[in-house]
Amino acid sequence: MDFAEDENFGYLALQLCECTLEKFLESDLTEERKRKLVQEVLSGLSVLHGQTPQIIHRDIKPQNVLLDVCGKARLADFGISRRLPIGQTSFFTGGAGTKCWMARENINVVVDVPCKMSADIQVAGMLTYYILSGGHHPFGKGCRCDTNILDGLYSLEHVQDSITEDLVKWMINKNPKERPTVQQCLAHPFFWLKSKKIRYLKNIGNVEEVKNYSKTEKCLLDDLDRDVGEASWKDWKQKFPREIVKKLDGKGTCSENTAGLLRFIRNLHQHPPKDAEHIDLMAIFPDLFGGVYVFAKNKGWNSEYKLIEEEDEEDEDVISGGAMSTLSLDDRAPGFSAPVQESGGLPHSAPFIQ
Helix, strand or coil: CEEEECCCCEEEECCCEEEEHHHHCCCCCCHHHHHHHHHHHHHHHHHHHCCCCCEECCCCCHHHEEEECCCCEEECCCCCCEECCCCCCCEEECCCCCCCCCCHHHCCCCCCEEECHHHHHHHHHHHHHHHHCCCCCCCCCHHHHHHHHHHCCCCCCCCCCHHHHHHHHHHCCCCHHHCCCHHHHHCCHHHCCHHHHHHHHHHHCCCHHHHCHHHCCHHHHHHHHHHHCHHHHCCHHHHCCHHHHHHHCCCCCCCCCHHHHHHHHHHHCCCCHHHHCCCCHHHHCCCHHHHHHHHHHHHCHHHHCCCCCCCCCCCCCCCCCHHHCCCCCCCCCCCCCCCCCCCCCCCCCCCCCC
C-alpha cells in the first residue's frame, strides 16, 4: 500500500486483489494453508488495533477479506471503521456491521453503545472458524444465527483438535471482557512452531505434579489422562524405538499414563538430546500437545509455573505476526504487509501516483 497527496487530492495505491475469501474457500485447501489464512487476517487486524489512535474495523466478514495475486489474505473495506479517541478504549456509536457477522453487544442496538476492539475479536473468531471449517459459521446460519450469537449458542463440530477449539472459544466468548486481544490470539499455541510445542511438553515434564506423579492425587492424574485421550497415552512405550525406551526407562519406572509419558519426553530431550533428533513426537502423538495444554491452562499451570516461553527469534516468524503491530504510511518497502482497503481509493491495480 502506498499514499501521496498534493494540494488538491490524496492518492492511494493498493495491492491487486483477485477474489474474496468466500470465493477462495471454494477450492480444496490444506490445513496448513487455512492456518496461514487465519494468521494473515489476524495480522491485518493487529495493524489496525496497533495504530495510534487505534482503529476498530467493525465489518469483518468473508466478503471483506481479499486475496491478492500472491494468495495472501488482506482485510478490506474500512467504510464504517472508526478511530478510538486517544487515551480511550471505547467510543459510543450505533450498531454497525452485517447480519451474522456482528459482535453480540452490537446486535439489535437501538441506542448508541460503547464500541471496543473486543467486538472485532468476536467476529474475527467467527471468521477463524469459518476458514478452518471450510465455510461454516459457529453460530449457524439463517434467521437463527443472530439469536444464537446473542444467546452464546455455538457449535464447533467441524474442527476436531482441542487447540483450535480453545482459540475459537476464547475469541467468540459472549463476554467482551473475557475475549483476548489480537496479539494474544497471534501468540496462541494454535500458531506455535513444532519446536516450541516440544519445549512446552518438556517443561510440563518438570512440573511438580508430573515430576513426582507417584505422590500426586490419583484423581488429578485421571483427569489428565481423560483430557489427553487414551489414544495418546495407552501403550505409549511401544511407540518409541525399543533401544530408546531401554536406555531411558530400563527399570520400567515410567507409568503407562500421561504423566509417565510426559516425564519420559522430558528425559528424552534432556539427556542426551541427540536421542530425540529423529523422533517426531507430533506425528507419533498428534493429540498429546493439545490435550496437555488445555488441561494445564484450566489448572492454572501455565501461569503458575511460567510454562509458556517468551517469543524468541525462532518463533518470531510469519506465524507469530509480531512484526505487524504498527503501520506507517511511510513503510513502502517491497512486500510490506498491510490491510487492503476495498473502497474509497484508486482501483487495486492503479500504480502509485507521485
